[in-house]
Amino acid sequence: MISVQHITKRYGNHLAIEDVTFNVKRGEILGFLGPNGAGKTTTMRIITGFMPASEGTVQVAGFDCFEHPQEIKKRIGYLPESPPLYQELTVTEYLRFVGQLKRLPPSRVPGRMAQVIEQLGLGSVRHRVIGHLSKGFRQRVGLAQALIHDPPVLILDEPTIGLDPIQIIEIRDVIRGLAGSHTVILSTHILSEATAICDRVVIIDRGHIVAEDTPAQLSSRLRQSEKISLTVKHPPDNWRERLSTIPGVLQVIQGPTPETSIIEYELGQDLREDIAQFVVNQGVGLLELKPLSLSLEDVFLQLTQQDENLAHAQDASPSSHPSLPVENRTQA
Amino acid sequence: MTPVNTLIAKELRCFVVSPVFYVVGAVFLFISGFLAHLMVVNAGQQALRFLQMQNTYAQLNLNELVFRPIFHSLAIVLIFLLPMLTMRLFAEERKLRTMELLLTSPIGINEIISAKFMSVLIIYLGLLGLTGLTPFVLSFYSTFHVDPILTGYLGLALQGAFFLSCGVLASTLTENQIVAAFLSFGIIIVFGLIGGLGSMLGDTTLGAVISYLSFVEHFDRLVRGLLEAKDIVYYLSGTVLMLFIAHRVVDSHRWQ
Ligand SMILES: Nc1ncnc2c1ncn2[C@@H]1O[C@H](COP(=O)(O)OP(=O)(O)OP(=O)(O)O)[C@@H](O)[C@H]1O
Numbered sequence: 360m361i362s363v364q365h366i367t368k369r370y371g372n373h374l375a376i377e378d379v380t381f382n383v384k385r386g387e388i389l390g391f392l393g394p395n396g397a398g399k400t401t402t403m404r405i406i407t408g409f410m411p412a413s414e415g416t417v418q419v420a421g422f423d424c425f426e427h428p429q430e431i432k433k434r435i436g437y438l439p440e441s442p443p444l445y446q447e448l449t450v451t452e453y454l455r456f457v458g459q460l461k462r463l464p465p466s467r468v469p470g471r472m473a474q475v476i477e478q479l480g481l482g483s484v485r486h487r488v489i490g491h492l493s494k495g496f497r498q499r500v501g502l503a504q505a506l507i508h509d510p511p512v513l514i515l516d517e518p519t520i521g522l523d524p525i526q527i528i529e530i531r532d533v534i535r536g537l538a539g540s541h542t543v544i545l546s547t548h549i550l551s552e553a554t555a556i557c558d559r560v561v562i563i564d565r566g567h568i569v570a571e572d573t574p575a576q577l578s579s580r581l582r583q584s585e586k587i588s589l590t591v592k593h594p595p596d597n598w599r600e601r602l603s604t605i606p607g608v609l610q611v612i613q614g615p616t617p618e619t620s621i622i623e624y625e626l627g628q629d630l631r632e633d634i635a636q637f638v639v640n641q642g643v644g645l646l647e648l649k650p651l652s653l654s655l656e657d658v659f660l661q662l663t664q665q666d667e668n669l670a671h672a673q674d675a676s677p678s679s680h681p682s683l684p685v686e687n688r689t690q691a
Numbered sequence: 692m693t694p695v696n697t698l699i700a701k702e703l704r705c706f707v708v709s710p711v712f713y714v715v716g717a718v719f720l721f722i723s724g725f726l727a728h729l730m731v732v733n734a735g736q737q738a739l740r741f742l743q744m745q746n747t748y749a750q751l752n753l754n755e756l757v758f759r760p761i762f763h764s765l766a767i768v769l770i771f772l773l774p775m776l777t778m779r780l781f782a783e784e785r786k787l788r789t790m791e792l793l794l795t796s797p798i799g800i801n802e803i804i805s806a807k808f809m810s811v812l813i814i815y816l817g818l819l820g821l822t823g824l825t826p827f828v829l830s831f832y833s834t835f836h837v838d839p840i841l842t843g844y845l846g847l848a849l850q851g852a853f854f855l856s857c858g859v860l861a862s863t864l865t866e867n868q869i870v871a872a873f874l875s876f877g878i879i880i881v882f883g884l885i886g887g888l889g890s891m892l893g894d895t896t897l898g899a900v901i902s903y904l905s906f907v908e909h910f911d912r913l914v915r916g917l918l919e920a921k922d923i924v925y926y927l928s929g930t931v932l933m934l935f936i937a938h939r940v941v942d943s944h945r946w947q
């Protein structure tokens with residue numbers, strides 16, 4: 360549905376994004392993840408046709424961004440980084456205006472307005488002037504604006520920013536509900552958000568894509584070993600040395616409390632039974648045994664920091680070409 | 692509703708709640724009314740003097756005594772007032788980032804620019820129409836030639852449209868409304884002043900060209916009741932040119 364091909368964007372001499380390539384399938388929700396200044400907004404602005412790429416092309420629903428920009432614009436609902444609101448208009452006036460601007464057939468305007476007002480919980484503020492609304496409600500009106508013409512493609516730049524926790528959950532549900540019938544790209548800094556609503560995430564850092572996969576795959580792929588956290592009631596003196604004698608265990612380190620140990624063993628093995636058996640035999644009082652999985656936060660830090668290390672390594676020895684942490688990136 | 696009509700309606704809606712609109716409207720109507728009063732009183736005094744000296748009723752030329760000065764004064768007032776109508780058109784959209792909505796909607800930049808221009812033109816022509824009350828009322832009490840009034844109004848309409856297009860261009864150049872207002876004021880003044888330069892150069896080709904570029908002599912001819920194609924062409928082409936440059940400016944922002 361969306362195909363981004365080798366796009367590069369320069370602001371003067373500043374390279375904002377370089378050779379960014381990814382695809383989004385119909386009905387998929389893609390999370391666009393990256394630290395501040397990574398190039399998320401820049402990429403989205405190029406996809407929506409707000410500005411052209413310096414190099415590369417974008418195709419949406421089979422239309423090329425240079426040949427048929429209007430066809431693309433008709434099919435996209437876009438929530439920019441700061442919601443594009445006219446302070447003087449009321450919520451209904453504004454939504455009607457955007458609907459007409461997006462060439463929604465006049466007969467459908469009232470119906471769609473009622474629908475998005477319902478969907479985003481704007482009923483109580485529908486006749487209020489936008490300039491008088493709170494930040495969270497403005498964000499909702501921004502989202503309503505992106506949805507009003509029922510576009511098959513949605514580009515949402517940080518859709519949940521400025522919302523309270525309950526609203527965040529509501530809005531995530533709204534976005535999740537779009538999956539299947541709509542193709543969505545959303546950007547976020549919040550990794551749990553990407554895990555919660557996205558089918559796939561693209562991690563971008565300093566203008567380059569550093570990883571692309573499902574949230575679950577990403578965290579498992581980057582794990583170099585299995586880790587398990589073990590808590591016992593009365594750890595004996597040389598408890599950690601004793602644990603390391605279990606066949607297959609690579610390393611045992613102290614956990615956050617003296618009673619807790621982190622046992623590391625080779626990837627692909629499952630030592631949980633052996634460990635449990637061993638602890639029971641020792642009679643030290645097994646309290647807890649739980650696998651530690653790498654959170655997306657860890658993945659994110661690991662990727663962006665590895666990338667930094669790579670940059671340093673490349674500076675030091677340009678001949679050696681270190682491979683990226685994620686090897687099978689989905690290509691066009 | 693086509694997107695252009697939608698945009699025009701939105702602009703008008705925003706003007707209606709804007710204090711700037713009321714200030715500009717009130718000042719314009721007050722000045723035009725005050726000028727009419729002044730000129731009519733002046734004409735009346737002249738008639739009285741004529742009566743005392745010659746002992747007959749004077750055949751005063753109202754076109755010359757009343758309307759021509761009004762048209763010329765209003766043209767000067769427009770230089771100051773119209774930039775205030777146009778200043779927010781694009782500057783505000785850029786400042787509030789609503790330009791991002793317009794430029795990602797299925798409408799072209801030319802449609803955006805024509806809609807914005809049309810909205811201020813409608814407001815201006817509305818205000819100008821209200822000043823038509825002066826000749827309308829005077830026509831009951833006196834006789835004068837109607838043709839120069841009509842061409843005078845045509846001149847004000849065309850000159851206003853040209854000033855507005857200068858203002859649209861100025862508004863695309865900055866995010867700051869005040870800067871936009873002064874910029875369009877500056878552009879209009881330059882087009883006015885080069886008229887003086889042209890007449891200084893006299894009857895040379897360069898002088899003629901420079902004079903042609905200024906609106907001063909075109910407006911003068913229309914106010915005197917002369918309807919010539921070259922004057923109409925001047926205003927229309929000037930307006931289109933300004934809007935075209937504005938189009939280039941908006942487009943270039945996307946590429947920066
Ligand atoms: N209009 C601009 N002119 C010059 N540089 C820009 C412009 N917009 C963005 N940049 C630069 O391009 C880079 C990418 O910016 P971008 O806004 O795409 O980042 P982002 O991933 O959206 O960040 P954030 O999470 O803070 O929103 C940054 O280094 C930024 O400074």
Ligand SMILES: [Mg+2]
Nearest residue numbers: 399400401440
């Ligand atoms: Mg951003």
